[in-house]
Amino acid sequence: xxxxxxxxxxxxxxxxxxxxxxxxxxxxxxxxxxxxxxxxxxxxxxxxxxxxxxxxxxxxxxxxxxxxxxxxxxxxxxxxxxxxxxxxxxxxxxxxxxxxxxxxxxxxxxxxxxxxxxxxxxxxxxxxxxxxxxxxxxxxxxxxxxxxxxxxxxxxxxxxxxxxxxxxxxxxxxxxxxxxxxxxxxxxxxxxxxxxxxxxxxxxxxxxxxxxxxxxxxxxxxxxxxxxxxxxxxxxxxxxxxxxxxxxxxxxxxxxxxxxxxxxxxxxxxxxxxxxxxxxxxxxxxxxxxxxxxxxxxxxxxxxxxxxxxxxxxxxxxxxxxxxxxxxxxxxxxxxxxxxxxxxxxxxxxxxxxxxxxxxxxxxxxxxxxxxxxxxxxxxxxxxxxxxxxxxxxxxxxxxxxxxxxxxxxxxxxxxxxxxxxxxxxxxxxxxxxxxxxxxxxxxxxxxxxxxxxxxxxxxxxxxxxxxxxxxxxxxxxxxxxxxxxxxxxxxxxxxxxxxxxxxxxxxxxxxxxxxxxxxxxxxxxxxxxxxxxxxxxxxxxxxxxxxxxxxxxxxxxxxxxxxxxxxxxxxxxxxxxxxxxxxxxxxxxxxxxxxxxxxxxxxxxxxxxxxxxxxxx
Numbered sequence: 118x119x120x121x122x123x124x125x126x127x128x129x130x131x132x133x134x135x136x137x138x139x140x141x142x143x144x145x146x147x148x149x150x151x152x153x154x155x156x157x158x159x160x161x162x163x164x165x166x167x168x169x170x171x172x173x174x175x176x177x178x179x180x181x182x183x184x185x186x187x188x189x190x191x192x193x194x195x196x197x198x199x200x201x202x203x204x205x206x207x208x209x210x211x212x213x214x215x216x217x218x219x220x221x222x223x224x225x226x227x228x229x230x231x232x233x234x235x236x237x238x239x240x241x242x243x244x245x246x247x248x249x250x251x252x253x254x255x256x257x258x259x260x261x262x263x264x265x266x267x268x269x270x271x272x273x274x275x276x277x278x279x280x281x282x283x284x285x286x287x288x289x290x291x292x293x294x295x296x297x298x299x300x301x302x303x304x305x306x307x308x309x310x311x312x313x314x315x316x317x318x319x320x321x322x323x324x325x326x327x328x329x330x331x332x333x334x335x336x337x338x339x340x341x342x343x344x345x346x347x348x349x350x351x352x353x354x355x356x357x358x359x360x361x362x363x364x365x366x367x368x369x370x371x372x373x374x375x376x377x378x379x380x381x382x383x384x385x386x387x388x389x390x391x392x393x394x395x396x397x398x399x400x401x402x403x404x405x406x407x408x409x410x411x412x413x414x415x416x417x418x419x420x421x422x423x424x425x426x427x428x429x430x431x432x433x434x435x436x437x438x439x440x441x442x443x444x445x446x447x448x449x450x451x452x453x454x455x456x457x458x459x460x461x462x463x464x465x466x467x468x469x470x471x472x473x474x475x476x477x478x479x480x481x482x483x484x485x486x487x488x489x490x491x492x493x494x495x496x497x498x499x500x501x502x503x504x505x506x507x508x509x510x511x512x513x514x515x516x517x518x519x520x521x522x523x524x525x526x527x528x529x530x531x532x533x534x535x536x537x538x539x540x541x542x543x544x545x546x547x548x549x550x551x552x553x554x555x556x557x558x559x560x561x562x563x564x565x566x567x568x569x570x571x572x573x574x575x576x577x578x579x580x581x582x583x584x585x586x587x588x589x590x591x592x593x594x595x596x597x598x599x600x601x602x603x604x605x606x607x608x609x610x611x612x613x614x615x616x617x618x619x620x621x622x623x624x625x626x627x628x629x630x631x632x633x634x635x636x637x638x639x640x641x642x643x644x645x646x647x648x649x650x651x652x653x654x655x656x657x658x659x660x661x662x663x664x665x666x667x668x669x670x671x672x673x674x675x676x677x678x679x680x681x682x683x684x685x686x687x688x689x690x691x692x693x694x695x696x697x698x699x700x701x702x703x704x705x706x707x708x709x710x711x712x713x714x715x716x717x718x719x720x721x722x723x724x725x726x727x728x729x730x731x732x733x734x735x
Contacts, residue, residue: 128325136317137310144306152299159291160262166201167264169282173200178268181212181279190229193219206286210268211238213278233283241265241281251288260288327355331362343370393461393482396468397426399475401438413452413461413482426480430463441465442475449485460486509541554692565613565699572608572649572720576642577601579621583629595634602641608649610720616696623689624653624716631657631714649722654715660708668706669694 176196183189193210197219200208209228210219215238217228233239241248248265268280330347337345343366347359387394393410397403406421414421414429426441427433430450445465452459462485468477516534525531580599587597628638632655639654660668667673671691697704701721708714 128321128328130321132321132324133314133317136321137314140313140317141310144309148299148302148306151302152295155298156292156295159295160288163262163286163288163291167206167262167284167286169200169266169284174266174268174282177210177282178270178279181210181218181268182270186218190218197221206284209233209283210280211242211283212280213242215239215242218280235283237263238265238281238283241267242278245278260292262286262288323350324355326350327359331359334362334366338366338369341373343367343373391484395426395429395480395482397478397480399477401426401441401478403429404477410482413459413484426478430480441478442467445478450482453486458486458490459484460489509545513538513541552688565616567611567613569609569611570614570617572610572612572651573603573642574607575614575618576603576621576640576651579618579625580640583625595629595632595636597629597632597635598637600637600639602639602643604643606644608642608644608722610649610722612700612720613696617700620693620696620718621651621653623693624718627689627716628653628655628657628714631655633657644722647722649720651718651720652715654713656713659710659712660706660714661710665706665708669704 173196177193180189180192180196183192197208197210198221200221202208202221206221208221209217211233212218215232217231217233219229220226237248237250240246245267247267248263251260251262263283263285266282266284267278268282269276270279271277327347327350334345334347337343345366347362349356349359349363387405387407390407390409393413394405394407395403395410396405403421403424403426406416406418408418411418411421416424416429421429425433425438427436427438432448432450436448445467447465448463450461450463452461462483464481464483466479466481467475468479469475516538520531520534524534580601584599625638625640632638636656638656639652641650641652641654643650664673669690671688673691694704697718697720703719704717706714706716
């Protein structure tokens with residue numbers, strides 16, 4: 118678009134050329150008319166001088182009628198010398214018999230008395246008419262003007278042709294004069310054309326300069342540069358056009374800035390949207406896709422553009438583009454793999470113009486994986502709660518029915534039935550309390566009483582309690598040993614003592630519950646950079662690798678029958694996880710099937726001196 122224009126292709130050259138051609142044509146027409154008129158005027162003037170005076174004609178007529186030829190010839194010669202011969206004409210007098218009687222040619226007087234050989238003279242004598250003609254001699258390249266005038270003598274009513282006067286004059290002087298004037302005119306025309314061409318270039322430059330500036334400005338506008346300004350040279354049409362171009366530049370810049378601002382805003386919105394957005398043309402080929410959609414679909418944005426949305430969403434076997442256009446409904450798309458779960462809700466809407474023409478399709482992808490998981494967890498939770506409550510309630514109902522039917526009268530059976538009923542009732546109460554605790558934690562209404570606690574003493578206290586429980590039981594179901602591996606430095610941590618004690622109880626109960634008889638439960642406490650790590654290890658059956666990610670889910674048991682038989686509610690680890698996260702920590706498990714399990718708790722820790730603690734208490 119910005120290619121170099123050759124000079125002869127430019128409007129500058131074309132305007133100058135047109136101006137020069139008009140000037141040349143005008144001067145040529147004027148010159149042709151002028152030369153023609155000049156030629157005619159000079160010829161008329163020349164012919165006017167080629168006339169013999171009347172008294173000369175009368176005298177020659179009288180001399181030709183004189184019988185004395187010798188005397189008459191002398192008189193004719195004398196008379197010819199009196200003719201005003203300004204054109205140096207060749208003059209001859211011929212009588213009516215064709216005899217030359219006189220001539221004004223000094224060096225050609227020998228022809229006097231001879232018969233003329235000129236056919237024009239003979240025709241004039243015999244045809245009794247004047248002859249006027251212009252002849253051209255190709256041998257010497259000369260033009261001649263010839264007149265043959267009859268000499269008539271009148272007596273009374275009678276007239277008689279007595280002879281003719283022959284005059285021949287060279288027209289070279291006339292045409293030479295015309296040629297000189299023509300040459301002068303041509304020279305003047307050439308000078309005028311040169312001056313006119315210079316003026317045309319200057320004028321065309323004055324005209325094309327603002328046009329060239331406007332062209333450069335429009336090219337800058339096309340490149341996106343709006344800083345230029347066209348100079349307005351006047352208030353004529355070009356000036357008004359220059360003002361319009363300047364105004365256009367400002368308007369285009371404002372429109373471009375507005376469009377660019379809207380585009381940046383749209384790009385920002387598209388880039389920071391948590392939902393994926395895909396736009397297509399009317400053929401269903403992708404034209405716009407944001408980073409979120411690319412991440413969802415695991416496609417590079419550049420590769421996705423131009424691809425059919427049916428292939429991109431992998432729904433070609435289930436839907437056609439016409440079905441999406443005619444009935445744009447939402448779809449649930451499952452992109453789950455072994456590595457991760459991903460379920461997307463796809464909402465489709467049409468891109469329509471005011472005329473109703475459908476120019477494309479917009480698809481919004483919303484990640485509903487968590488929602489689907491929550492819904493599934495809720496269903497499982499309701500199912501688990503129903504199942505967990507139904508089992509003890511069924512058992513309590515059976516025992517109560519047995520007692521009401523008379524078993525209460527049996528002194529051996531009645532106490533045992535009442536004990537089982539009480540244990541099942543206590544189990545349901547514990548389950549309800551655990552559920553209420555989790556509910557308060559989920560809603561954020563659980564009260565937390567934070568205090569600085571010596572974690573070494575608290576952990577030892579919990580472990581001592583389990584040691585004491587083992588010693589007080591005369592016939593324990595299983596024996597175990599608690600091994601302590603603590604740092605010697607006192608670790609003061611800000612926690613809720615009651616809740617954290619509940620967590621430690623849950624971990625110790627699980628470790629003892631799943632340890633074999635005579636097993637060792639190892640409790641460790643150590644300090645790392647800005648963290649305190651507690652761990653409880655057992656020598657039990659361990660947890661299968663597939664169950665580890667869900668071990669902290671509510672009501673989740675690895676061995677459901679065994680856990681329920683041992684009195685667990687399936688909520689201990691879920692409550693422990695919520696409490697630890699509420700204290701700003703993290704809990705996880707490391708286990709191998711058949712080699713036992715180790716539960717870790719990491720709490721944020723900042724070293725304190727005892728003096729600082731006393732200052733805080735004061």
